Amino acid sequence: xxxxxxxxxxxxxxxxxxxxxxxxxxxxxxxxxxxxxxxxxxxxxxxxxxxxxxxxxxxxxxxxxxxxxxxxxxxxxxxxxxxxxxxxxxxxxxxxxxxxxxxxxxxxxxxxxxxxxxxxxxxxxxxxxxxxxxxxxxxxxxxxxxxxxxxxxxxxxxxxxxxxxxxxxxxxxxxxxxxxxxxxxxxxxxxxxxxxxxxxxxxxxxxxxxxxxxxxxxxxxxxxxxxxxxxxxxxxxxxxxxxxxxxxxxxxxxxxxxxxxxxxxxxxxxxxxxxxxxxxxxxxxxxxxxxxxxxxxxxxxxxxxxxxxxxxxxxxxxxxxxxxxxxxxxxxxxxxxxxxxxxxxxxxxxxxxxxxxxxxxxxxxxxxxxxxxxxxxxxxxxxxxxxxxxxxxxxxxxxxxxxxxxxxxxxxxxxxxxxxxxxxxxxxxxxxxxxxxxxxxxxxxxxxxxxx
Numbered sequence: 001x002x003x004x005x006x007x008x009x010x011x012x013x014x015x016x017x018x019x020x021x022x023x024x025x026x027x028x029x030x031x032x033x034x035x036x037x038x039x040x041x042x043x044x045x046x047x048x049x050x051x052x053x054x055x056x057x058x059x060x061x062x063x064x065x066x067x068x069x070x071x072x073x074x075x076x077x078x079x080x081x082x083x084x085x086x087x088x089x090x091x092x093x094x095x096x097x098x099x100x101x102x103x104x105x106x107x108x109x110x111x112x113x114x115x116x117x118x119x120x121x122x123x124x125x126x127x128x129x130x131x132x133x134x135x136x137x138x139x140x141x142x143x144x145x146x147x148x149x150x151x152x153x154x155x156x157x158x159x160x161x162x163x164x165x166x167x168x169x170x171x172x173x174x175x176x177x178x179x180x181x182x183x184x185x186x187x188x189x190x191x192x193x194x195x196x197x198x199x200x201x202x203x204x205x206x207x208x209x210x211x212x213x214x215x216x217x218x219x220x221x222x223x224x225x226x227x228x229x230x231x232x233x234x235x236x237x238x239x240x241x242x243x244x245x246x247x248x249x250x251x252x253x254x255x256x257x258x259x260x261x262x263x264x265x266x267x268x269x270x271x272x273x274x275x276x277x278x279x280x281x282x283x284x285x286x287x288x289x290x291x292x293x294x295x296x297x298x299x300x301x302x303x304x305x306x307x308x309x310x311x312x313x314x315x316x317x318x319x320x321x322x323x324x325x326x327x328x329x330x331x332x333x334x335x336x337x338x339x340x341x342x343x344x345x346x347x348x349x350x351x352x353x354x355x356x357x358x359x360x361x362x363x364x365x366x367x368x369x370x371x372x373x374x375x376x377x378x379x380x381x382x383x384x385x386x387x388x389x390x391x392x393x394x395x396x397x398x399x400x401x402x403x404x405x406x407x408x409x410x411x412x413x414x415x416x417x418x419x420x421x422x423x424x425x426x427x428x429x430x431x432x433x434x435x436x437x438x439x440x441x442x443x444x445x446x447x448x449x450x451x452x
Contacts, residue, residue: 021140023054030133037080037120046138047116058110059141064123065134067101074127075104079119087163087179089115097131098168098271105166107273108141159204160195162186163275171205171272174221174259187277188256195277197252199298200399202278204244205262210270212238217265218245220258227311228254236270244278248299250313287332287363293402294321301387301398307331310347310382318383321403323375328407331366331385332400333359340396341388342366346374348381367407 025045026034036043049055056062064075075097077085089111097104106112123133163171163183172180173187190196197203205216218232219225225232228250236243247255262272289295296317301307309318331342338361344354354368368374377383389395 023052023138023140024135025054025138026136027134033125034123034133034136035080035120036116036122043120046121046136054138054140056108056113056116056138057141058108058113060108061139061141062106062108063135063137063139064104064106065102065136066097066104066131067134069097069099069102069131070128071099072128073097073099073131074125074129076122076124076126077106078122078124079115080122081119082122082124083119084179085112085115086182087165090165105273107164107166109164159276159278160186160193161274161276162195164273167272168264168270170264171262171275172221172259173255173275174261175256176221176259180259184259187260195279197247197255197277198279199247199249199252200300202244202246203260204242204276204278205272206242206274207236207270207272208240210236210238210241210268214238214268214270215265216243216268217261217263219261219263220254221261222258223261223263226251226254226260228313230305230308246299246301246305248297248314249295250297250317251299254313287334287365287399289330289332289400289402290404293330293404295400295402296321297401298399301385306387307385307398307401308382309378310384315382318401318403319379323370323378323403325370325372325375327370328367328404329370330368330400330402330404330407331398332402333366334363334397334399336364336396337361337389343386343388344368345384345386346377346381347384348377351377353377353383367404369407 023045025036026042034042036046044050044053046054047056054060066075077090079085089109090106123136125131162173163186171183173183174180175184186194188195188197195201213235215233215235217225218229228248229245231245234243234245262275264270264272297307297309297314299307307314309315329344331344333342336359340359340361341357342354342359343352343357345352353374354366359366385398385401387396387398
């Protein structure tokens with residue numbers, strides 16, 4: 001085959017790959033509810049498999065076009081008995097529509113297909129219901145939830161999707177009734193398909209259409225910023241992208257107590273499309289604290305992230321560890337390079353509390369002995385642990401911060417940057433030995449696993 005012919009073939013294949021099949025299952029001007037019930041032509045166009053029909057399947061998308069929406073306009077996805085489908089089935093919450101003319105997209109799951117076959121679909125106008133439906137399209141997928149765009153399946157298969165849909169408003173994962181509870185259970189539950197949110201995991205959300213300066217606020221169900229999340233009101237990148245953050249023990253506890261809302265400020269312009277949990281992977285070179293130590297923070301501080309004990313609940317966890325002169329604050333780290341530095345500071349004067357800052361390479365535990373003066377400064381203004389690489393790169397990782405009675409690690413030896421552990425022994429995140437059948441996150445041979 002000639003080179004030019006080969007290149008043209010590749011281009012043609014690429015065009016075919018990105019050109020998804022779009023089937024219009026309804027078009028018109030409907031100023032009331034729009035139904036797709038068994039026996040109706042609309043239903044057949046949506047669910048049938050004849051030529052020109054959509055044969056709705058998992059991995060497809062339903063694009064619902066509307067015109068004339070105002071602030072407060074809503075769209076509810078309901079069955080023939082006027083029951084709203086939960087977001088755990090549809091992947092879409094009942095949310096405010098973008099004012100004006102727009103498109104509401106539903107990412108179709110197998111659960112939603114199965115539900116529609118039994119009770120059909122009602123597109124019900126809600127809130128300030130002044131808008132008009134103009135068209136409903138089905139964009140065919142490949143029979144899965146996969147794709148090449150952010151939030152459409154290009155993630156690690158071990159990641160757990162806890163919400164998927166199209167929301168131009170606040171996303172709620174709260175321990176309340178209704179669809180928000182479905183979201184919450186998928187985030188914190190430990191059943192199959194649920195994320196069992198744990199320290200060291202990352203929450204990642206995908207969005208489209210962000211403008212420069214758009215923010216997201218991480219709040220609890222009482223509309224308070226979750227202080228256990230280090231950056232609880234970050235600015236996100238413009239366009240179509242994603243944002244992720246690590247959760248500590250304190251953040252997990254806060255979310256389990258009062259839920260979490262991914263709140264889109266009123267002046268923001270983006271649309272949420274997916275939320276997933278990236279489960280933590282702890283390698284063989286991570287040392288686990290001894291069971292006698294009190295863990296006051298755990299997670300994965302990387303990049304320029306600091307471990308901050310200025311605010312509750314981190315500060316309460318530290319002060320609740322019975323700080324006494326002669327005890328030690330210990331920082332468990334991995335991927336330390338020769339010359340890396342660690343600074344433990346009070347936040348009134350930003351004075352460095354630890355006299356020794358430069359570390360040797362490898363996996364290690366850094367210990368700082370507590371004095372009466374250091375304890376008083378921590379109680380007065382809190383404490384922050386900052387990382388500095390051997391140049392300008394923050395390239396090592398903090399996994400645990402503990403309060404202990406001794407400055408030693410409690411680990412027999414470290415060889416080739418790996419901890420010597422009892423072969424086959426199982427520990428929980430507090431370093432306590434548990435049975436092999438213990439449910440939740442366990443550590444075995446230095447690695448982190450989930451027992452379901």
